[in-house]
Amino acid sequence: MREASDPGERESLLLRETEGELEMALVVPAEAANDHDNWLQLAEGVSHFVYVANRARQELPATQLELELQAEVDKFVLLVLEHVPWHPGEALTVHSRLYERVRFLHEPGTELGERYRTANDLAARFVRRLMGYGHVTTHATLRRFYRAGQSEKIRLVAA
Secondary structure: OEEOOOOOOOOEEEEEEEOOEEEEEEEEOOOOOOOHHHHHHHHHHHHHHHHHHHHHHOOOOOOHHHHHHHHHHHHHHHHHHOOOOOOHHHHHHHHHHHHHOOOOOOOOOOHHHHHHHHHHHHHHHHHHHHOOOOHHHHHHHHHHHHHOOHHHHHHHHHO
16 A cells, blocks of 8 residues: 555555566555545545455456445445444434435546446445344345455345
């Protein structure tokens, strides 16, 4: 992990594959620990890093939509579901903050804009359903979701 050189820069995962080896570097904003948005960027970047490393280890592909969707779910898990038992009111507040009261950096109709909006919508629907499950079912569902590829993740959202 290294810090971004320009203030205001977003997190990014840099990948390079050479001779069958995957090199990865996570670039995060310099103020990642001091600001809520920067903390969420750090969480998203770590989610991307771990997910790509896991998929590469298993020699499985990962799409950009899949990475964004997983990161959106992971942020909710970090903020709410790591606390057992979680509080329904807190879960609703976090759900609203992460998925409803959001501002996108990329315009609707652009490739990036549509990817982020789709990931946000799918994650919102998925975690809303998780909020109604008990802890055992929630954890089992999250494990299944994490192991799934993009198509299966979307099917799990729609289930």
